[in-house]
Amino acid sequence: xxxxxxxxxxxxxxxxxxxxxxxxxxxxxxxxxxWPVKPVTLVVGTPxxxxxxxxxxxxxxxxxxxxxxxxxxxxxxxxxxNLSAEQVRNAAADGHTxxxxxxxxxxxxxxxxxxxRWKQSDFKPIAKGVENPxxxxxxxxxxxxxxxxxxxxxxxxxxxxxxxxFSPGTPSHFLGFxxxxxxxxxxxxxxxxxxAPQITDLLGGQVRLGFAQLxxxxxxxxxxxxxxxxxxxxxxxxxxxxxxxxxxxxxPDLSATVWFGLMAPSATPKAVMDQxxxxxxxxxxxxxxxxxxxxxxxxxxxxxxxxxxxxxASETARWARVVQATGFKAND
Numbered sequence: 001x002x003x004x005x006x007x008x009x010x011x012x013x014x015x016x017x018x019x020x021x022x023x024x025x026x027x028x029x030x031x032x033x034x035w036p037v038k039p040v041t042l043v044v045g046t047p048x049x050x051x052x053x054x055x056x057x058x059x060x061x062x063x064x065x066x067x068x069x070x071x072x073x074x075x076x077x078x079x080x081x082n083l084s085a086e087q088v089r090n091a092a093a094d095g096h097t098x099x100x101x102x103x104x105x106x107x108x109x110x111x112x113x114x115x116x117r118w119k120q121s122d123f124k125p126i127a128k129g130v131e132n133p134x135x136x137x138x139x140x141x142x143x144x145x146x147x148x149x150x151x152x153x154x155x156x157x158x159x160x161x162x163x164x165x166f167s168p169g170t171p172s173h174f175l176g177f178x179x180x181x182x183x184x185x186x187x188x189x190x191x192x193x194x195x196a197p198q199i200t201d202l203l204g205g206q207v208r209l210g211f212a213q214l215x216x217x218x219x220x221x222x223x224x225x226x227x228x229x230x231x232x233x234x235x236x237x238x239x240x241x242x243x244x245x246x247x248x249x250x251x252p253d254l255s256a257t258v259w260f261g262l263m264a265p266s267a268t269p270k271a272v273m274d275q276x277x278x279x280x281x282x283x284x285x286x287x288x289x290x291x292x293x294x295x296x297x298x299x300x301x302x303x304x305x306x307x308x309x310x311x312x313a314s315e316t317a318r319w320a321r322v323v324q325a326t327g328f329k330a331n332d
Contacts, residue, residue, distance in 0.1 A: 035095045035275040036069035042262075043074050043088050044100045045081030050194055051215045055130050055260045056100040058293055062283045073100075080167055080330065081105030085118040093267035095276055099123065103259045104170040107315040111323040112169040112330040120316070123263040124273065125308040127280040130298035131259040133233035134172055134211040135240065137226045142208050147229055147249055150209070151183045158186040164210030165191050166198040169330045171256045172211040174322045175232065178254055181325075202226060213258065214239060215297040232256045239297055259301075261308065277305060 040063070044056040053075060060071035076084040084099060091097035101123075110116060136147075144150040154161045165173035168191040180187050190207050192198040195216045201207050203225055211232065218239060220226040228243045234255050236245055246254040262280055264273060281304055283289055290300045303311065 035272045036067060036071075038096055039070040039072055040096045040098065041072055041074050041091075042098050042100050043076050043084045045076060045084030045102065045105055047077040047194065048075045050196060051213055052100060052102055052260050054215075054296060055293065055298065058289065059100070059129060059262065059283060062286060062289045063279055066279055066282055066286075079113075080109060080169060082109060082113065082116065082118065085109075085122075088263070089118050089122045089265060091265070093265040093269075095264065095268050095272035097265070098126075098276070099263040100129075101261055101263050103257070103315065104167070106261075106263070107312055108169055108171075108174075108319045108323065109330075110316065111320045112328055114329055120312070122266055124266045124268070125305070125312055126262040126264055126277055127284060127304040128259050128261045128301050128308050128311070129280075129284070130293055131257050131301050132214040132297070132299055133231040133237055133245070133255075133257050134175065135214050135217055135221070135231050135243070136175075136209065136229040136246075137202060137212050137217055137221065138209040138229060139202060139205045139207075140225070140227060141205055142227070144229070145227060147244075147246075150229055151185070154185045154187060155183070159188065161185075161187045161209070162190045162207045163187045164198045164202055164207040164212075165189060166195040166210075166213060167191060167193065169323075169328060171232075171258055171319075172198075172213075173328075174319065174326065175211045175254060175256060177326050178322065182251065182254070218297045237299075280304060 042056050042060050044053050046052040056073045060073050064071045076087050081102060085105065088097050088099040106120065110120060138144065138150065142153065144153045163176040165176060173189060173191060176187060176189055179185065195213045198210060199212060199216050199220065202210055202212065203220060214237065217226060221228050221240065228240055230244050230246045230249060231237050231240060232255055233245050234247045236243065264276055284300060284302055293300050
């Protein structure tokens with residue numbers, strides 16, 4: 001029996017009524033898949049002005065250009081990025097609050113913070129945005145220009161040589177530990193709260209050497225205010241083609257890169273997540289965007305989604321072993 005609502009309708013009226021009904025049902029579904037429908041906040045886990053912030057702002061500009069939406073960067077420093085992770089995890093999982101994370105925050109923090117208030121499964125890796133090796137640098141007063149000479153000099157001064165990291169519990173910290181362990185050295189670790197103060201004290205000679213971020217160290221290496229001993233990528237970097245890699249020198253176990261990437265809360269609806277993923281992939285492939293980041297000393301990889309997640313799993317396992325060997329634990 002026809003529904004009473006449509007019993008008195010003619011064929012044309014019935015079709016019109018059905019179209020109106022279906023359109024009404026489809027509208028909420030279409031709205032749910034739209035992204036962005038309001039300003040998107042990219043939460044950066046470091047203070048403004050640093051390398052991570054540079055990437056976050058470049059990405060925000062590119063995504064705004066691509067989507068026509070509004071993208072803003074919010075800097076939430078503290079606890080080596082954990083505060084930023086908590087902020088994004090606690091926000092509505094609708095695609096409008098995303099996290100700019102780093103290799104150290106995402107793959108090392110779970111091993112060094114005993115009472116971490118977020119977990120990797122709270123987030124879905126979207127795209128590895130930029131990537132670089134670290135560079136082992138020395139103050140010009142250090143009488144060594146090669147790794148063998150540096151090792152000899154440090155060995156001749158046990159307990160008197162300091163090495164700087166840009167933060168405890170990061171690759172720049174643990175690579176120094178591994179260098180000590182590999183060559184039976186006795187360097188003293190001096191941690192800093194960011195790349196900028198680390199570089200400042202390296203330039204001033206307050207610390208004599210350290211593993212620094214390439215992007216921040218590059219202008220000082222080019223001016224001769226710091227010297228490069230080796231880079232931590234598997235192969236030489238095009239930014240310092242004259243500098244050997246640690247792998248090339250016979251120490252592939254000391255290879256490491258640092259990356260900054262885009263993460264979304266894992267509870268974000270799939271339709272929205274797919275659009276974020278597509279926008280990030282498109283950004284990485286944009287020639288002007290890529291050139292802008294490369295001009296600042298970054299490499300722009302084409303790694304996203306499941307491939308990025310596999311890299312994260314491998315790096316998390318690697319750093320967990322190193323953390324266990326050091327016995328390092330961070331304070332909240």
